[in-house]
Amino acid sequence: MTDAFWMSQAVCSDADPDLFYPPTDGRQSELQIRAARRICRDCPVRRPCFEEAFALPVVMDYGIRAGTTARERRAMRRRLQAQQAA
Ligand code: SF4
Helix, strand or coil, X not given: CCHHHHHXXXXXXXXXXXXXXXXXXXXXXXXXHHHHHHHHHCCCCHHXXXXXXXXXXXXXXXXXXXXXXXXXXXXXXXXXHHHHHC
């Protein structure tokens, strides 16, 4: 499966892109994250979407991807690194 293939299946391609780039905090951020997660929940390409985001360098990783925030993915990376170091 190429990137172009899975991206063509992305449910968010029909959504407002701004929804996936919420403000860093506050009520508006919570509302946008919740709405984006609802869209991602039933997306058929959630897995490759997550894998691509998770593999990005931290400085290039932002926005909602596969129902996760960049902050959540950073925390996941830290947990994985800690497990690998143990
Ligand atoms: S999982 Fe979410 S962000 Fe990823 S392609 Fe699907 S709808 Fe878009």
